[in-house]
Amino acid sequence: MADVTLSDIRKSYGAVKTIHGVDLDIKNGEFVVLVGPSGCGKSTLLRMIAGLETITGGTLNIGDRVVNDLDPKDRDIAMVFQSYALYPHMTVATNMGFSLEHRGASKAEITERVNWAAGILGLGNLLDRYPRQLSGGQRQRVAMGRAIVRNPQVFLFDEPLSNLDAKLRVVMRGEIKALHQKLKTTTIYVTHDQVEAMTMADRIVVLNGGRVEQIGAPLDLYDRPANQFVAGFIGSPSMNFIEGKITEAGFQTSGVVLPLPKSINTAMGQAAVYGIRPEHFRLSDHPGHAGVPAEIVLIEPMGPETQVTMKLGGNQVTGVFRERINSAPGEVMHVSPEVGSIHLFSEDGDTRLN
Amino acid sequence: MRADISPRTKVALYGVMCVLLIPFVFPTWWMVTSSLKPISDIFAFPPQLVPQSYDWTTYSKVFELQPFVQQYWNSAYIAAVVTVGTMIISSMAGYAFARIRFPYANAVFMIVLLGLLIPSEVTIVPLFQMFLKAGMVNTHWPLILVPIFGAPSVFATFVMRQFFVTLPAELEEAARVDGLGRFKIFTRIALPLAKPALASVAIFTFLHSWNLFLEPIVFLSSAEMFTLPQALTQYTDAYGGPMWNIQLAAATLTALPVLIVFVIAQKQFVEGLAHTGLKG
Numbered sequence: 001m002a003d004v005t006l007s008d009i010r011k012s013y014g015a016v017k018t019i020h021g022v023d024l025d026i027k028n029g030e031f032v033v034l035v036g037p038s039g040c041g042k043s044t045l046l047r048m049i050a051g052l053e054t055i056t057g058g059t060l061n062i063g064d065r066v067v068n069d070l071d072p073k074d075r076d077i078a079m080v081f082q083s084y085a086l087y088p089h090m091t092v093a094t095n096m097g098f099s100l101e102h103r104g105a106s107k108a109e110i111t112e113r114v115n116w117a118a119g120i121l122g123l124g125n126l127l128d129r130y131p132r133q134l135s136g137g138q139r140q141r142v143a144m145g146r147a148i149v150r151n152p153q154v155f156l157f158d159e160p161l162s163n164l165d166a167k168l169r170v171v172m173r174g175e176i177k178a179l180h181q182k183l184k185t186t187t188i189y190v191t192h193d194q195v196e197a198m199t200m201a202d203r204i205v206v207l208n209g210g211r212v213e214q215i216g217a218p219l220d221l222y223d224r225p226a227n228q229f230v231a232g233f234i235g236s237p238s239m240n241f242i243e244g245k246i247t248e249a250g251f252q253t254s255g256v257v258l259p260l261p262k263s264i265n266t267a268m269g270q271a272a273v274y275g276i277r278p279e280h281f282r283l284s285d286h287p288g289h290a291g292v293p294a295e296i297v298l299i300e301p302m303g304p305e306t307q308v309t310m311k312l313g314g315n316q317v318t319g320v321f322r323e324r325i326n327s328a329p330g331e332v333m334h335v336s337p338e339v340g341s342i343h344l345f346s347e348d349g350d351t352r353l354n
Numbered sequence: 355m356r357a358d359i360s361p362r363t364k365v366a367l368y369g370v371m372c373v374l375l376i377p378f379v380f381p382t383w384w385m386v387t388s389s390l391k392p393i394s395d396i397f398a399f400p401p402q403l404v405p406q407s408y409d410w411t412t413y414s415k416v417f418e419l420q421p422f423v424q425q426y427w428n429s430a431y432i433a434a435v436v437t438v439g440t441m442i443i444s445s446m447a448g449y450a451f452a453r454i455r456f457p458y459a460n461a462v463f464m465i466v467l468l469g470l471l472i473p474s475e476v477t478i479v480p481l482f483q484m485f486l487k488a489g490m491v492n493t494h495w496p497l498i499l500v501p502i503f504g505a506p507s508v509f510a511t512f513v514m515r516q517f518f519v520t521l522p523a524e525l526e527e528a529a530r531v532d533g534l535g536r537f538k539i540f541t542r543i544a545l546p547l548a549k550p551a552l553a554s555v556a557i558f559t560f561l562h563s564w565n566l567f568l569e570p571i572v573f574l575s576s577a578e579m580f581t582l583p584q585a586l587t588q589y590t591d592a593y594g595g596p597m598w599n600i601q602l603a604a605a606t607l608t609a610l611p612v613l614i615v616f617v618i619a620q621k622q623f624v625e626g627l628a629h630t631g632l633k634g
Contacts, residue, residue: 050527050531051530051531052527052530052531071530072527072530072531073530073531073532073533073534077531078531079527079528079531081524081527081528082524083522083524085522085524085525085527085528086528087525087528087529087543088525088547089546089547098532099531099532099533102532102533102534102538103533146528146532
């Protein structure tokens with residue numbers, strides 16, 4: 001187990017810069033998730049940590065060592081790939097023991113370690129099989145077994161669940177998390193799925209265009225996103241954004257005035273973006289008394305909650321309500337945003353204003 | 355699909371296939387049966403599809419008239435060395451062209467491929483001069499060195515490169531993380547997975563070497579150095595006319611190992627494909 005420290009890490013391919021100076025301190029035993037849309041540089045960053053991509057600039061430390069120029073094998077890391085990358089011509093046991101074999105471990109030691117890993121991951125009865133004889137979930141577990149068997153300082157996961165179906169993904173998500181809690185090995189996990197990031201991470205690093213947008217605990221990112229990108233990326237269904245102007249009366253947008261939070265660090269009359277998560281709308285029981293009129297566009301009952309697409313003035317927004325909605329599309333209901341859960345961003349979306 | 359075919363169509367299809375089989379099977383049948391006939395029966399009219407009388411002495415004469423065992427051994431060991439050598443060279447070169455980034459890799463590969471465009475008839479005279487100077491004429495070296503470093507190997511390199519290009523890069527990256535260097539990745543990961551491609555390289559390289567005709571008649575001059583295709587032309591009577599039945603007996607013996615190698619390698623080929631698990 002070790003700390004991982006990235007200082008001003010950069011990557012360019014010729015003149016094209018893909019990573020623009022990333023600083024990140026990952027503590028010993030921490031589970032950090034790198035998340036972001038396709039092409040944001042999260043996999044490149046992980047591969048640079050693994051040693052599979054060269055580092056153009058900056059310093060990478062694993063433990064006390066600067067590892068910039070070390071081969072992957074000398075970094076004491078283990079990696080789980082998106083396609084699992086199990087060796088097709090080797091059995092599960094050979095796959096798992098392969099790295100130990102190459103580090104000169106004795107046969108007895110290899111068997112012991114492989115059996116230990118197989119025990120943890122429930123692979124005991126699959127050790128003689130070939131990867132092609134395994135299901136997707138089993139292959140995933142073997143890939144994890146191969147990673148843990150050597151007890152590395154850092155685990156790297158590169159979108160390991162994206163080849164699994166939705167149900168299995170949830171199961172494996174839990175297994176990876178449980179494995180981390182058991183082994184407490186520093187883990188860096190890449191995903192484009194913000195639900196994975198939210199449920200698994202101790203800390204999330206949101207990347208966009210090769211830059212870090214925000215680093216923080218999942219709920220911190222959810223509750224206080226630093227900018228409009230993070231606000232829109234974290235949370236599903238995603239946050240509603242309404243463009244308008246800050247006035248004494250409230251947030252003025254096309255056709256309606258929305259309530260504003262108390263502390264706003266910007267001047268009146270300023271154009272801004274009003275962010276509200278779908279679950280932070282409340283149904284108002286007294287039309288005309290409180291809330292704003294919302295014309296229903298679409299109702300999608302989910303069971304525990306109902307998702308409603310509605311029009312607030314000229315803006316189409318999504319609301320999620322615990323209550324059953326008895327209205328029909330075309331009808332008007334009254335909703336009020338929770339004042340304490342409102343996010344205000346600058347007009348360009350780069351800065352949080354409250 | 356298969357269920358859609360009616361029994362009548364099935365019978366018709368089998369009939370057509372049997373007819374189509376004739377041009378492939380008949381020459382072999384004629385070779386084997388004629389090797390057992392007296393010469394007069396070979397040219398009898400109407401042709402005897404099944405020999406009327408069997409003359410087994412033709413096979414013993416094959417060994418009496420030529421040092422056939424020696425020639426058999428010559429062909430066999432040359433083909434084996436050429437096959438193994440080509441497999442080693444082409445797999446390493448193919449891997450390098452597919453996986454190792456070096457300046458002008460594609461341009462160099464194109465130049466190597468150009469070797470395929472030059473017919474052996476064009477290069478045979480300069481090669482002869484070269485081997486003459488090296489004192490290697492009437493030895494087996496030209497028959498070994500030319501295929502291993504010449505056009506047959508270029509084609510094998512092309513086949514291997516095309517295979518290694520399709521090998522998932524993540525497998526090699528996993529191996530790098532597991533602690534393997536480039537050469538170990540090649541021998542432990544890439545090469546075992548390349549069995550199907552290696553098997554096809556082995557088949558066509560062996561066949562090419564076994565059937566080689568032009569090079570032996572240019573480079574070899576003494577009977578005990580001859581290879582089989584060359585030896586077959588030596589079964590002639592006092593007037594230079596072919597002794598058909600003996601020649602066909604020798605041809606039958608020549609074709610036999612090729613059939614055996616093909617059957618074995620074909621099995622390996624199919625097994626290899628299934629074993630890699632790369633399909634599906």
